[in-house]
Amino acid sequence: MSRDKILAAVKKNEFTQTQLPDLEILTTLTDNPGDLTQQYITIASAGGSFVYEVADMEAIKTILHKEFKPDVKIISGIKEFDEYTYAGAVANELAHSFADVELTILQAGFGVAENGALWLTETQMNVRVLPFISQHLAVIISRGFLVPTMAQAYAKIGNTDYGYGAFISGPSKTADIEQSLVIGAHGPRSLSVFILP
Amino acid sequence: MSNSTTKSHAELAAAFNKDEPRVDWHDETLWWVRAKRDIAAHKLPEWELLRETASQIKNNVLSNLSSYLEQFEANALKNGLVVHWAADAAEHNQIIHKLLADRGINRMVKSKSMLTEECHLNEYLKEHGVDVIDSDLGERIVQLANEPPSHIVLPCIHKKKEEIGDIFHEHLGSAKGESDPKILTETARQHLREVFLTRRAALTGVNFAIAETGEFVICTNEGNADMGAHLAEIHIASMGLEKIIPERKHLGVFLRLLTRSATGQPITTYSSHFKKPQDGREIHIVIVDNGRSIQLGREDFRNSLKCIRCGACMNTCPVYRKSGGHSYHTAIAGPIGSILAPNLDMKKYADLPFASTLCGSCSNVCPVKINIHDQLYKWRQVIVKEGYSPTAKTIAMKAMAFTLSSPALYRTGGKVGRWVFKHAPFAVNNQQNPWFKHREMPKAPEQSFGEWYSKRKEEKK
Amino acid sequence: MKVALFVPCYVDQFYPGAAIATLQLLEKLGVDVHYPKNQTCCGQPMANSGYEHLTTGCNNLFVDNFSGYDYIVCPSGSCTLHIKEHLHSPEKEEQAIEIRKRVYELTEFLVDVLKVENLQANFPYKVGLHNSCHGLRGLKISQMSELVAPAFSKPAHLLNMVQGLELVQLGRQDDCCGFGGTFCVAEEAVSSKMGKDRVEDHIEHGAEYITSADLSCLMHMEGILRRQNSNVKVIHVAEILNHSSHE
Numbered sequence: 001m002s003r004d005k006i007l008a009a010v011k012k013n014e015f016t017q018t019q020l021p022d023l024e025i026l027t028t029l030t031d032n033p034g035d036l037t038q039q040y041i042t043i044a045s046a047g048g049s050f051v052y053e054v055a056d057m058e059a060i061k062t063i064l065h066k067e068f069k070p071d072v073k074i075i076s077g078i079k080e081f082d083e084y085t086y087a088g089a090v091a092n093e094l095a096h097s098f099a100d101v102e103l104t105i106l107q108a109g110f111g112v113a114e115n116g117a118l119w120l121t122e123t124q125m126n127v128r129v130l131p132f133i134s135q136h137l138a139v140i141i142s143r144g145f146l147v148p149t150m151a152q153a154y155a156k157i158g159n160t161d162y163g164y165g166a167f168i169s170g171p172s173k174t175a176d177i178e179q180s181l182v183i184g185a186h187g188p189r190s191l192s193v194f195i196l197p
Numbered sequence: 198m199s200n201s202t203t204k205s206h207a208e209l210a211a212a213f214n215k216d217e218p219r220v221d222w223h224d225e226t227l228w229w230v231r232a233k234r235d236i237a238a239h240k241l242p243e244w245e246l247l248r249e250t251a252s253q254i255k256n257n258v259l260s261n262l263s264s265y266l267e268q269f270e271a272n273a274l275k276n277g278l279v280v281h282w283a284a285d286a287a288e289h290n291q292i293i294h295k296l297l298a299d300r301g302i303n304r305m306v307k308s309k310s311m312l313t314e315e316c317h318l319n320e321y322l323k324e325h326g327v328d329v330i331d332s333d334l335g336e337r338i339v340q341l342a343n344e345p346p347s348h349i350v351l352p353c354i355h356k357k358k359e360e361i362g363d364i365f366h367e368h369l370g371s372a373k374g375e376s377d378p379k380i381l382t383e384t385a386r387q388h389l390r391e392v393f394l395t396r397r398a399a400l401t402g403v404n405f406a407i408a409e410t411g412e413f414v415i416c417t418n419e420g421n422a423d424m425g426a427h428l429a430e431i432h433i434a435s436m437g438l439e440k441i442i443p444e445r446k447h448l449g450v451f452l453r454l455l456t457r458s459a460t461g462q463p464i465t466t467y468s469s470h471f472k473k474p475q476d477g478r479e480i481h482i483v484i485v486d487n488g489r490s491i492q493l494g495r496e497d498f499r500n501s502l503k504c505i506r507c508g509a510c511m512n513t514c515p516v517y518r519k520s521g522g523h524s525y526h527t528a529i530a531g532p533i534g535s536i537l538a539p540n541l542d543m544k545k546y547a548d549l550p551f552a553s554t555l556c557g558s559c560s561n562v563c564p565v566k567i568n569i570h571d572q573l574y575k576w577r578q579v580i581v582k583e584g585y586s587p588t589a590k591t592i593a594m595k596a597m598a599f600t601l602s603s604p605a606l607y608r609t610g611g612k613v614g615r616w617v618f619k620h621a622p623f624a625v626n627n628q629q630n631p632w633f634k635h636r637e638m639p640k641a642p643e644q645s646f647g648e649w650y651s652k653r654k655e656e657k658k
Numbered sequence: 659m660k661v662a663l664f665v666p667c668y669v670d671q672f673y674p675g676a677a678i679a680t681l682q683l684l685e686k687l688g689v690d691v692h693y694p695k696n697q698t699c700c701g702q703p704m705a706n707s708g709y710e711h712l713t714t715g716c717n718n719l720f721v722d723n724f725s726g727y728d729y730i731v732c733p734s735g736s737c738t739l740h741i742k743e744h745l746h747s748p749e750k751e752e753q754a755i756e757i758r759k760r761v762y763e764l765t766e767f768l769v770d771v772l773k774v775e776n777l778q779a780n781f782p783y784k785v786g787l788h789n790s791c792h793g794l795r796g797l798k799i800s801q802m803s804e805l806v807a808p809a810f811s812k813p814a815h816l817l818n819m820v821q822g823l824e825l826v827q828l829g830r831q832d833d834c835c836g837f838g839g840t841f842c843v844a845e846e847a848v849s850s851k852m853g854k855d856r857v858e859d860h861i862e863h864g865a866e867y868i869t870s871a872d873l874s875c876l877m878h879m880e881g882i883l884r885r886q887n888s889n890v891k892v893i894h895v896a897e898i899l900n901h902s903s904h905e
Binding site (some may be wrong): 001002003005006007009010011012013014015016017018019020021023025026029030043047092095096099112114115116123128129132133138149150151152153154155157159161162163165166167168169171172173174175176177179180182184185186187188189 | 226229230242243246247249250253254256257259260261263264266267282283286288332333334336338351352353354356357358361378381382383385386389390393394410418419421423424426428438443445446447448450451452458462463464465466467468469470471472473474475483486490491493494496499578611646
Binding site for chain 3 (some may be wrong): 206207209210211213214217220221224228235238239241242243244305356370513515519520550551552553554555556557558560561562570574577578580581582586591595597598599600601602603604607611631632634635636637638639640641642644645646647649651
């Protein structure tokens with residue numbers, strides 16, 4: 001069995017035990033009390049996201065109405081948006097059936113100020129492929145749900161159980177051709193982030 | 198077969214340097230990426246502590262690797278993943294082929310995985326009737342060009358957009374002469390979307406595998422790994438056994454370093470955590486050794502296994518920038534590739550540790566603090582001792598060592614040396630005068646410092 | 659303070675001017691300088707080529723020549739680093755350890771040991787400072803551009819004391835010149851291209867002289883400058899620090 005052979009070979013060649021470092025110093029050093037919303041907006045915008053500070057759900061609807069025609073396929077993970085197909089209701093459909101989705105609207109667990117990333121688990125996505133296959137993605141988050149860095153982000157995630165989770169920090173992009181940045185590689189062509197009070 | 202025909206780094210680099218404007222372009226592009234890395238790093242005052250912490254975590258991983266692997270396996274199994282073990286490239290390829298064959302699958306989509314390049318998986322599967330399409334844009338481009346990637350993060354950094362336009366025109370039907378990156382990317386998007394939607398199997402790499410939770414993380418900007426994995430019936434993830442990290446919270450260190458080091462972005466667009474399969478789907482992990490356990494046993498070289506594949510050492514390396522990734526004739530180019538490759542085949546890659554000036558910039562940008570340039574120096578010693586150095590060089594070195602061990606010989610040799618210098622090339626190899634090709638010889642002075650000093654001493658008396 | 663002057667083999671043979679300047683400069687600063695006359699080479703050319711095991715003879719000779727001094731000073735970062743990292747002598751390891759601790763590159767000796775704060779020197783030219791990799795990343799005589807750490811430069815600190823001298827800013831402050839010992843012949847194409855690009859950076863920014871704490875880099879760049887029939891010259895940092903037109 002290769003398994004046992006490999007493990008034995010590895011074990012044989014391991015060396016003096018070294019301790020894991022303390023992460024506490026880094027967490028403390030980066031626990032920034034500054035204006036996380038402003039930092040988030042600056043960094044997410046630089047990464048190609050459109051960030052809106054909005055007063056309420058109604059304000060989000062108004063923006064979405066302006067940006068998306070009524071006849072396109074829109075899926076929403078938020079129950080209040082009753083004019084759109086509720087993601088929970090179609091979660092059992094074949095992933096491929098979402099190929100023509102124009103916009104997906106989802107709620108994020110929290111956001112990270114240092115890099116513009118939003119944490120979503122499968123529960124919030126309803127269907128894993130949704131935030132990727134959709135032509136556009138909109139994510140809603142509350143102001144109080146921002147952390148300074150990835151150190152605090154993983155403290156927040158802790159040992160949560162999930163089947164799948166992802167940090168999403170912007171629209172899908174590539175710079176593979178001569179390092180020139182192109183938005184809209186395989187996933188969403190845009191990411192709109194709505195920050196609620 | 199390929200062993201005897203492989204040209205050395207020096208020969209391939211000389212060929213690359215025949216087109217100087219292209220060398221300049223390649224150098225500038227990569228230096229720009231290095232500059233972006235510097236800006237990103239300098240935004241974090243805790244950067245050096247972050248590197249040190251990452252390095253210590255990886256040291257701990259390497260010193261407990263077997264137990265972390267077992268812990269990861271146990272947790273992954275609990276999560277409903279299937280775990281396979283491959284001792285070498287051949288076994289890795291066979292495992293994957295069998296997974297596909299058992300399900301009657303003959304087409305697969307694959308996102309970036311340097312391990313599959315190392316194992317030559319695409320060629321193997323092709324021989325066995327399985328069509329593989331690489332979905333990372335850069336990898337798709339080199340795949341269509343029938344070339345290997347020249348950089349682990351920027352696979353087609355050696356290609357100009359006009360060349361990519363020609364490839365896309367030929368294979369994907371884009372307009373002739375079209376070279377706008379936006380339009381070419383859109384062409385690839387349409388082409389690959391169809392691929393994602395029609396492939397029953399998807400293969401991905403693994404950036405980090407977490408022992409504590411049995412999950413693994415994949416980082417992409419394009420979203421191609423997720424598109425493939427979430428749409429396929431079976432997701433196969435290939436990982437080198439050194440990809441383990443102990444706990445989930447350690448991602449809070451590595452994800453802060455990885456992309457800042459690689460491209461200067463604060464994080465990739467997607468950092469996807471795969472823990473359990475979707476209902477009715479399968480996730481298989483193939484854990485690959487392929488020489489890694491041997492490298493672990495090489496005291497001077499084991500910490501090369503700390504590498505998180507950011508590519509920063511390539512971007513900063515002046516030799517890489519001015520010789521191109523293909524001149525390294527191995528899957529992983531640049532400084533890190535040059536310390537990994539000799540472990541696999543010392544004879545074939547005997548040239549690589551010498552493809553460096555030992556300038557040390559690689560070690561300074563490395564986010565996990567691998568002492569890359571020290572290891573290059575040490576590999577040189579090993580390669581010479583194992584007898585993979587040219588005989589002529591050994592003879593020259595012995596003569597040099599002999600002369601320099603004797604003050605008397607040195608003084609005579611010096612005079613002759615300065616005289617010879619006026620007429621003959623510099624340094625050990627004087628058959629073809631490589632110094633003189635692009636450089637003048639130093640002017641030989643009338644007297645050495647030693648001679649001047651003796652005279653002064655006489656005069657003072 | 660008894661100081662031994664360590665003059666690397668190629669400096670002794672091809673750039674005696676730099677060694678003379680080093681000696682005169684140290685003497686001007688009141689240092690009692692000795693030149694152990696049986697010295698040859700630090701062994702680096704063999705070691706960097708993978709033949710460190712052939713350097714025992716060189717090492718023993720080095721230990722014989724340089725034991726018993728308070729400091730050993732060398733006008734070359736590269737050779738200094740080699741001694742610091744690789745000088746071993748099976749029979750006289752204790753002496754080798756002492757030497758490894760006491761060996762200094764010239765500019766670090768001037769700044770860290772002599773704590774020089776002013777110099778009677780003038781050099782009315784625009785000068786580009788080339789950071790040699792071994793001086794920079796090995797001996798850390800300047801801050802490295804890759805690190806997130808406060809900037810400093812021992813050679814620049816000294817050069818700034820020289821009247822009339824103007825240091826030019828470079829596009830890439832510490833990219834390698836491509837010399838690399840036998841690399842310069844084994845990898846001739848990349849080596850000379852690296853040298854060419856480094857020289858170009860200095861010329862583009864108006865340097866009339868290129869200086870460095872390492873002559874091997876300067877020898878490489880000089881080879882390229884002279885091939886280009888350039889007016890730009892190379893000069894070892896000791897020659898600038900020792901330069902006074904009032905003499």
